[in-house]
């Protein structure tokens with residue numbers, strides 16, 4: 676029997692993924708067909724990018740699961756034609772990539788690196804940063820990426836807090852949960868890092884009120900999703916000086932429109948949604964492991980809870 680796998684993503688993604696996926700599938704020693712163009716009624720699995728053109732899943736009557744190439748699933752969770760298991764991407768490359776991006780941008784602001792490198796003007800300006808142990812970093816979202824990034828910062832000495840939906844306990848991270856504890860999680864924090872999913876509940880989590888709980892001069896770092904922040908409220912906080920700087924990787928509209936004030940604001944750094952891209956070599960083994968599980972009747976890894984939206 677042949678397993679038929681539809682690769683539903685851009686042709687550029689196909690070029691990058693085809694070989695790593697074939698290499699992993701070959702190890703299963705099963706017959707397979709992996710194509711970007713298969714008849715709907717013979718497809719067993721869909722490997723899916725949420726920006727793919729496929730939005731109508733009803734014709735895929737034989738399909739056992741949709742295997743998302745991205746960690747974020749907001750573009751697909753509310754699709755009513757999708758009635759089979761949906762797995763999102765969790766892999767080593769995403770976690771390590773996010774750890775490196777978060778640590779890099781926190782250290783930039785913590786050490787005041789811009790102060791040193793922007794003024795090569797012969798003026799001696801001694802600027803001693805506080806130690807990491809004197810800084811509080813709050814992660815909004817204490818899932819796979821928030822936890823790994825939080826633990827990396829904790830190992831550097833930062834005081835790390837994390838906020839999640841449900842009650843959690845994570846070694847070395849002071850944990851808060853639920854709407855009632857958001858204020859406590861943010862109170863007096865020097866950094867807030869957003870690693871929440873985009874769901875109806877998480878929209879504008881950082882707004883005029885919640886920004887006000889941060890320490891004056893705090894830094895906002897958002898590699899999560901653009902919808903998590905009220906843009907107007909953030910701009911007001913930057914202009915008033917309550918927030919010293921915002922480093923933003925994700926936006927409500929991407930690419931960020933040319934006229935958006937974030938581009939020209941002196942206290943904003945824009946990065947083009949590159950914090951943690953899915954890397955084919957790291958994600959192919961996870962996709963193929965899920966196919967193996969599906970074929971053996973085992974439960975899939977990293978299933979999305981469609982009710983919660985993540």
Ligand code: NAP
Pocket residue numbers: 746747748765769815816817818819820821838839840841842843853870871872873874876877898899900924925948949950951952985
């Ligand atoms: P995850 O493991 O699903 O973690 C999500 C976290 O958010 C969990 O701790 C969850 O709480 C918490 N959460 C969800 N809804 C909440 C609510 N209403 N109130 C409080 N906490 C809530 O996700 P992940 O793998 O860490 O990824 C996080 C996000 O990062 C993704 O959804 C994606 O949007 C973004 N991302 C961005 C990039 C990039 O390149 N910029 C790359 C990858 C991912 P519980 O623990 O209680 O469930």
